Amino acid sequence: MLRLIRTGEAVTRADIGRVTGLSRPAVSLRVTELLDRRLIVEDNEGPSTGGRPPTRLAFNAAGGVVLVASLGASRAQIAVCDLAAGELARADLAVDVEEGPDVVLPLVMRTWEELLGDRPASLIRAVGLGVPATVEFAARRTESARIMASWTGVAIPPIIAERFPVPVFLDNDVNVIAIGEHRAVYAGQADDLLFIKVSTRIGSGVIAGGEILRGALGAAGEIGHIPVRDGGGVLCRCGNTDCLDSVASATAILRRLRSRGYEVKTLADVVALVRGGDAETMTVIRDAARMLGEVVASAVNILNPAVVVLGGDVAETFQPLVSGVREVVYRRSTALSTRNLRIERSRLGPGAGIVGCAHMILDHVLSPEAVDSPP
Known part of the structure; x- marks a missing residue:
């Protein structure tokens, strides 16, 4: 009803x-x-x-609020949303997620309290987080051994529930971004979507038949840990060599330029070099695009999405990377899988994680089972 x-x-x-x-x-x-x-x-x-x-x-979208946070490796978007996933208040913060949950989670909770302002706690219906780690969704626990040791096996919901005693939901950060892009931009027109986040690290979220595909233990979408050819033998965090994450991410681009004598601290420095027409910098960007495109092409052959969305700092900053990925995918994927395929940049940008987190929560809070349960 x-x-x-x-x-x-x-x-x-x-x-x-x-x-x-x-x-x-x-x-x-x-x-x-x-x-x-x-x-x-x-x-x-x-x-x-x-x-x-x-x-x-x-x-009644104003009949309650949900608290959401989309955590990346170096930034967090934290918000209070209404029951229609609309933002009521938001804060974007610089964080170092590798400081661990003991540091990051208290910061997130303090920010929620500040954003709530005078709103009564009784309005809070649920809490949702996206974290840059593999998440066993059913168990609501991070499972990220060898990637972010301080977050491995952490049961986050009980920590949050001590301060906010409502249902708490947890998922991988790229999964919630994929949900946000799909619901806000592509719902009703593309129910099979592959979202690729190219930022400090590389990950993907898969929408299949209109629903997020998490896999048996939440490990679906780990595109960043697929090895590439001609990677140069770079050791990855996971222990393997030449993983996509270690050769084509923002971290990898900065490392390659520094090894060639460039004094680059952030992507803004790389942007300045690209705008100045620096040939070597463009070569590094094109190499990253080629390696990313080869992995995405394989994913397109396996998943046959209607649209591939490229997001994250690198994809949103460098159009040549997007163009390079598009060129490789159309050349290396099958003709049928690319017949109607669209490869586009993210339209929501950093806000996608907030939208996706809100929808992840509301799918449960407003489900028939939740609505029929005793208040």
Whole structure:
């Protein structure tokens, strides 16, 4: 019934009765329950066809809030959102996620408290985080051995629930970004999507049939740890050599330029070199694009997405990288898998993680099972 009201398929009690076949008393009882939980509101301003206009029902996005955080390796987007995934307050912070949960999580929780302001704690419906680690979603626990040791095996929900006693959801950071891009940009037009985040590290999120694909233990999408050819024997964090993450990420680009005598501290320095037409810098970017494109081409052959979205600092900063990936994918993937394939840059940018986190939470908070459970 809530879904019918949220989507506008049924906006009066009579509509609900016709669509569901429920009796008037049954409809009235369920509507009253939804009103009591502040999930819907009544609107008496509906159009009339003669006589007293029917009372219209509308989803109450202001009936609660969710706390969300999308953590990257070096930055975090933290927000309070309404029940329609709309941002009410937001903070973007520099963080070093490798300082570990004992440092990062208290910072996130303090920021939520600041963003909540005068809003009562009773409005908080749930909390959701995206973290740059492999996450066993069902167990709501990070599983990232050899990648970020301080986060390995951490059960984050109990830590958060001590301060905010509501359901807490956890997923990989690129998964929530993929959810955000899909829901906000491609819903209804592309239900098979591959999101590639090219930033300090490289990862991917896979939307298949409109749903995020997590795999048996949450390890789906670890595209950054696929070895590439001609990588130069670079040792990766995971212990293997020439992983995509170690040769084509922002970290790898900066390392290669420094090894060639360039004094570059951030991507902004690399941007200045590209804008100045520096040939060697462009060669490094093109090499990264080639290696990334080869791995993405294999993923396209396996997954056959309708769209590949490239996001993260590197993809959003360097158009030549996006063009290079596009060229390699169309050349190396099968003709059928690329017939209608689109390869695009992220449209949401850093905000995608917040949108995705909010939808991840709301899919559960507003599910029939959650709505039917005792308050």
